[in-house]
Amino acid sequence: METVEIEFIPEGTITSPKGFAAGATYARIKKAEDSLDLGILLSEVPCVTAGLFTTNNIKSAPVILCQERLQRGRAVAMVVNSGCSNVFTGEQGLADAAEMAALAAKGIGTEPEDVLVASTGVTGQLLPMKLIREGISQIVLANDGGHELAKAIMTTDTVPKETAVAVRAGESEFTIGGVAKGSGMIHPDLATMFCFLTTDAAVELDFLRSALQKAVDVSLNMISIDGDTSPSDTVLIMANGLAGSEPISHSSRLADTFQQTLDRVCIYLAKALARDGEGATKLIEVTVYGAINIAEARLAARTIVSSPLVKTAVHGADPNWGRIIVAAGRSGVELVESKIDLDIGNISVVKGGRVLPLSEQNVVQVFRQSEVPIRLKLNLGTASATAWGCDLSEEYVTINSQYMT
Amino acid sequence: METVEIEFIPEGTITSPKGFAAGATYARIKKAEDSLDLGILLSEVPCVTAGLFTTNNIKSAPVILCQERLQRGRAVAMVVNSGCSNVFTGEQGLADAAEMAALAAKGIGTEPEDVLVASTGVTGQLLPMKLIREGISQIVLANDGGHELAKAIMTTDTVPKETAVAVRAGESEFTIGGVAKGSGMIHPDLATMFCFLTTDAAVELDFLRSALQKAVDVSLNMISIDGDTSPSDTVLIMANGLAGSEPISHSSRLADTFQQTLDRVCIYLAKALARDGEGATKLIEVTVYGAINIAEARLAARTIVSSPLVKTAVHGADPNWGRIIVAAGRSGVELVESKIDLDIGNISVVKGGRVLPLSEQNVVQVFRQSEVPIRLKLNLGTASATAWGCDLSEEYVTINSQYMT
Numbered sequence: 001m002e003t004v005e006i007e008f009i010p011e012g013t014i015t016s017p018k019g020f021a022a023g024a025t026y027a028r029i030k031k032a033e034d035s036l037d038l039g040i041l042l043s044e045v046p047c048v049t050a051g052l053f054t055t056n057n058i059k060s061a062p063v064i065l066c067q068e069r070l071q072r073g074r075a076v077a078m079v080v081n082s083g084c085s086n087v088f089t090g091e092q093g094l095a096d097a098a099e100m101a102a103l104a105a106k107g108i109g110t111e112p113e114d115v116l117v118a119s120t121g122v123t124g125q126l127l128p129m130k131l132i133r134e135g136i137s138q139i140v141l142a143n144d145g146g147h148e149l150a151k152a153i154m155t156t157d158t159v160p161k162e163t164a165v166a167v168r169a170g171e172s173e174f175t176i177g178g179v180a181k182g183s184g185m186i187h188p189d190l191a192t193m194f195c196f197l198t199t200d201a202a203v204e205l206d207f208l209r210s211a212l213q214k215a216v217d218v219s220l221n222m223i224s225i226d227g228d229t230s231p232s233d234t235v236l237i238m239a240n241g242l243a244g245s246e247p248i249s250h251s252s253r254l255a256d257t258f259q260q261t262l263d264r265v266c267i268y269l270a271k272a273l274a275r276d277g278e279g280a281t282k283l284i285e286v287t288v289y290g291a292i293n294i295a296e297a298r299l300a301a302r303t304i305v306s307s308p309l310v311k312t313a314v315h316g317a318d319p320n321w322g323r324i325i326v327a328a329g330r331s332g333v334e335l336v337e338s339k340i341d342l343d344i345g346n347i348s349v350v351k352g353g354r355v356l357p358l359s360e361q362n363v364v365q366v367f368r369q370s371e372v373p374i375r376l377k378l379n380l381g382t383a384s385a386t387a388w389g390c391d392l393s394e395e396y397v398t399i400n401s402q403y404m405t
Numbered sequence: 406m407e408t409v410e411i412e413f414i415p416e417g418t419i420t421s422p423k424g425f426a427a428g429a430t431y432a433r434i435k436k437a438e439d440s441l442d443l444g445i446l447l448s449e450v451p452c453v454t455a456g457l458f459t460t461n462n463i464k465s466a467p468v469i470l471c472q473e474r475l476q477r478g479r480a481v482a483m484v485v486n487s488g489c490s491n492v493f494t495g496e497q498g499l500a501d502a503a504e505m506a507a508l509a510a511k512g513i514g515t516e517p518e519d520v521l522v523a524s525t526g527v528t529g530q531l532l533p534m535k536l537i538r539e540g541i542s543q544i545v546l547a548n549d550g551g552h553e554l555a556k557a558i559m560t561t562d563t564v565p566k567e568t569a570v571a572v573r574a575g576e577s578e579f580t581i582g583g584v585a586k587g588s589g590m591i592h593p594d595l596a597t598m599f600c601f602l603t604t605d606a607a608v609e610l611d612f613l614r615s616a617l618q619k620a621v622d623v624s625l626n627m628i629s630i631d632g633d634t635s636p637s638d639t640v641l642i643m644a645n646g647l648a649g650s651e652p653i654s655h656s657s658r659l660a661d662t663f664q665q666t667l668d669r670v671c672i673y674l675a676k677a678l679a680r681d682g683e684g685a686t687k688l689i690e691v692t693v694y695g696a697i698n699i700a701e702a703r704l705a706a707r708t709i710v711s712s713p714l715v716k717t718a719v720h721g722a723d724p725n726w727g728r729i730i731v732a733a734g735r736s737g738v739e740l741v742e743s744k745i746d747l748d749i750g751n752i753s754v755v756k757g758g759r760v761l762p763l764s765e766q767n768v769v770q771v772f773r774q775s776e777v778p779i780r781l782k783l784n785l786g787t788a789s790a791t792a793w794g795c796d797l798s799e800e801y802v803t804i805n806s807q808y809m810t
Contacts, residue, residue: 058734058742088730088742090758123727124760308713309805316806322528325493329463337463337493353495355529394799400714401721 002170004257006264009175012164013146016177017200019044019242022145024152027135029083029121029128038135039152041196042077042108047238048202048247049075049116050209052216054234061086061093062117063234065101069113073205075238076114078196079104079136082155082181086119086127096127103136118194118234120155120181150179153194156399157182161272165265169257174201174243176261180220180269182276195220195235195269201258202241204249211259212237218386219266220273237262274388279396283371284314287386288328290378296333297385303331304374305389314372315391319363321349328376341377345369407575409662411669414580417569418551421582422605424449424647427550429557432540434488434526434533443540444557446601447482447513452643453607453652454480454521455614457621459638466491466498467522468639470506474518478610480643481519483601484509484541487560487586491524491532501532508541523599523639525560525586555584558599561804562586566677572666574659579606579648581666585625585674587681600625600640600674606663607646609654616664617642623791624671625678642667679793684801688776689719692791693733695783701738702790708736709779710794719777720796724768726754733781746782750774 015022024039051070053063069075079100086093101115119127150160164177180195195216203211216235241247248254275283286305291297304310307327313320321344328335338353345366349359366372420427429444456475458468474480484505491498506520524532555565569582585600600621608616621640646652653659680688691710696702709715712732718725726749733740743758750771754764771777777796 055737056731056734057737057740058731088727088758088760090742122725123731124755308801312802312805315802318806320527322493326461326463326528329461332460332462335462337495350529353493355493392802392805394802396713397717397720397797397799397802400717400797401723 005168006257006261007166009164009166012177013150013162014041014164014177014179014196014198015143015146016164017175017198017240017243019200019240020146020177020198021141021143022149023139023141024145024148025135025138027081027131029081029131029135035154036148036152037083038081038132038139039149040077040079040104040108040136040139040141041149041198042141043198043238043240045240045242046074046076046114047240048073048205048208049236049238050205050212051116051237052212052235058088060119061089061097062119064094065097066116066118066234066236069116073209074114075116076110077104077108078116078118078236080118080149080153080194081120081127081132082153083121084119084125084127085121085123087123089124089126092126096129099129100127100132100136103133107136107139108141116236120153120194146177146179153179153181155181156278158276161269161276163265163268165261167257167261169254172243172245172254174199174245176201176265178265178269180273182273182278195266197235197237197262197265199237199239200241200243201239202243202245202247203239203258204247207249207255208237208239210250211262214259215262215266218263219270271388274390277390277396278399279393280390281393282314282369282391284311284374284389284391285371285386286374286376286389287384288376288378289384290380291383291385292334292381294383294385297383298387300328300331300333300376300378301385301387303327304376305387308392311389311392314367315393317364317367319360319367321363324374324376325350333378334380335378336380339379341379343375345373410573411662411666412571414569414571417582418555418567419446419569419582419584419601419603420548420551421569422580422603422645422648424605424645425551425582425603426546426548427554428544428546429550429553430540430543432486432536434486434536434540440559441553441557442488443486443537443544444554445482445484445509445513445541445544445546446554446603447546448603448643448645450645450647451479451481451519452645453478453610453613454641454643455610455617456521456642457617457640461638463493465524466494466502467524469499470502471521471523471639471641474521478614479519480521481515482509482513483521483523483641483643485523485554485558485599486525486532486537487558488526489524489530489532490526490528492528494529494531497531501534504534505532505537505541508538512541512544513546521641525558525599551582551584558584558586560586561683563681566674566681568670568673570666570670572662574662577648577650577659579604579650581606581670583670583674585678587678587683600671602640602642602667602670604642604644605646605648606644607648607650607652608644608663609652612654612660613642613644615655616667619664620667620671623668624675676793679795682795682801683804684798685795686798687719687774687796689716689779689794689796690776690791691779691781691794692789693781693783694789695785696788696790697739697786699788699790702788703792705733705736705738705781705783706790706792708732709781710792713797716794716797719772720798722769722772724765724772726768729779729781730755738783739785740783741785744784746784748780750778
């Protein structure tokens with residue numbers, strides 16, 4: 001057995017893997033004057049690239065463009081803006097997305113079809129192309145520019161979300177980095193708003209696509225902030241191979257290590273999105289054990305973490321734990337009341353369907369923590385799944401009552 | 406053609422049809438000292454009775470009891486309390502529900518199996534049977550007692566919901582009355598929290614069951630307050646035949662009239678529930694036209710009216726109409742961007758997929774109304790459906806952060 005070391009890189013970001021550069025500018029697409037809102041990510045060499053996109057039947061123009069371009073599984077760069085999502089903008093929206101890619105391609109000296117596009121912000125408005133033309137010409141790319149890109153994709157996010165993990169496996173070394181954004185309209189059903197990943201590992205396209213799907217299934221597809229799925233959901237991973245190893249495929253010695261590392265990066269970013277949900281003050285982590293199959297475990301965990309009644313109870317530290325069980329019931333998964341165990345933090349609240357005495361004050365204590373772990377054991381099978389979400393606060397309502405005004 | 410007159414009865418309620426009496430008391434199950442919390446509904450003669458219940462896999466003890474007793478399609482009375490839902494209470498909960506029915510049966514001189522039970526309130530706590538025993542003995546029934554019953558079933562409701570409709574069709578006359586309660590954990594999936602209906606029409610059981618299902622499908626199953634389905638959802642209709650007509654069946658001359666009247670009563674109560682949703686300040690009415698089938702029309706309408714982003718935009722009169730289209734997209738129904746029309750109130754916002762100019766201030770005006778009509782035309786087929794909901798306010802969060810504390 002060779003030794004495998006997997007380490008989070010301090011201040012790691014999307015440009016931590018070898019051969020990636022990024023930069024951003026304030027193009028005045030967003031109203032706030034000090035906000036970066038337009039950025040570019042560039043690889044020194046063409047990347048094997050995979051993507052996952054929203055399942056909303058309304059798709060943003062950039063999503064349509066990316067889905068088409070990624071049939072080849074190849075990209076060199078990506079250009080992204082916040083402040084306007086280019087959703088429900090018809091033919092003009094598609095033309096604008098293509099022009100955005102062409103402008104970026106010209107600036108960095110590559111072919112337009114090797115440039116991907118992502119946009120986030122208000123729906124139903126055309127991109128301000130004059131501002132985007134000016135802005136793209138101002139962007140300066142740097143090998144430590146990932147932090148700028150992480151900021152340029154923020155909308156109602158209060159903090160940038162970025163990380164990178166370094167892997168050493170025997171003679172081989174590679175790094176996976178990523179940035180993501182939330183923080184409303186988050187109920188991903190293939191992906192989340194944005195999660196961009198890079199790696200300097202060499203990876204075969206088939207394996208990269210499958211690894212991305214698996215990682216997203218245990219991370220970004222397991223978070224919910226408000227139950228609304230965005231039409232802009234985009235997850236991309238670009239692998240440039242500059243770490244110098246043999247291409248990783250399904251049969252490679254490194255396949256499991258790559259998958260585990262990608263899972264960790266995606267789970268880290270997914271939790272960061274949930275924790276920074278609009279108006280959120282707490283991270284809620286729900287694990288369902290003992291479901292009859294993995295689909296039911298996932299469904300129950302996601303339903304509980306999405307329930308506005310569970311979310312408000314946690315917000316107010318109101319020990320109304322019955323709502324957790326009611327949400328599991330609503331999810332439609334198979335359950336038997338007399339077999340259910342429920343733990344909130346380290347407090348056993350229900351055991352074999354019986355409510356244990358004197359637990360309410362202890363539940364209040366757990367709900368007051370910044371991270372609230374909930375474990376529901378159905379005791380019917382062996383499948384388990386974890387989902388992440390956040391509390392629902394008055395602030396969420398305030399933010400979304402005044403989004404445009 | 407005979408003349409059919411259908412009229413809402415001023416201050417109509419569940420005891421407006423002939424031969425029904427009701428009453429309520431304050432049994433101290435609820436904390437608020439001036440709140441009625443225990444009531445009884447009685448018919449002079451046995452009723453043909455149909456019910457619809459929650460689809461939550463966690464079911465309250467009263468729901469389990471009612472489902473069993475209604476296999477015969479017959480009831481004489483109903484006993485109901487608020488303040489404790491008798492949900493997740495195991496064998497003891499079933500025994501308590503049966504005792505509640507037996508106590509009421511003894512007081513009114515009927516058989517226990519002819520008495521139905523309904524309970525609403527906190528989950529996971531046993532009924533305070535001592536208070537219920539004392540309370541039941543104090544209830545005085547009266548032919549105008551329906552208003553008391555409407556109050557006794559309230560939890561976070563701010564107003565009682567009750568109505569009655571009188572029908573005159575040629576020589577025949579009958580009345581349908583009803584009461585209902587919300588106002589959180591409302592996303593009915595067969596029924597809503599409580600909706601109790603009475604009629605003095607004679608109705609055959611098969612037809613009554615089918616008419617109730619149809620009425621609920623266009624009314625209570627088309628409202629959503631917060632996306633959480635209660636384990637106590639109960640709709641009951643009791644038909645005592647005292648209006649003196651021949652029993653109405655599928656082939657009766659009065660079948661259509663009865664169905665239309667029942668639809669109107671149920672829609673009236675459903676809208677009253679939506680308007681009084683927890684923290685609500687407005688009623689939102691979403692109609693989807695031109696869907697490829699009725700299931701898709703219903704799904705799209707319900708998804709839009711349930712979307713927290715649509716609900717907060719309406720709350721703040723933020724003209725972010727794109728969220729309506731995005732929610733339709735998330736619902737998964739078939740749609741084509743370039744065919745979509747969207748009207749908000751009398752304002753045409755989108756026509757054939759194109760955003761019309763200068764509509765935002767007009768949208769703000771409509772969102773400021775106490776009733777907000779939204780019409781989305783998919784223009785793909787001929788099916789349509791209407792759903793009702795309410796805005797999402799900071800007050801909703803406050804109420805549900807402090808439910809137990």
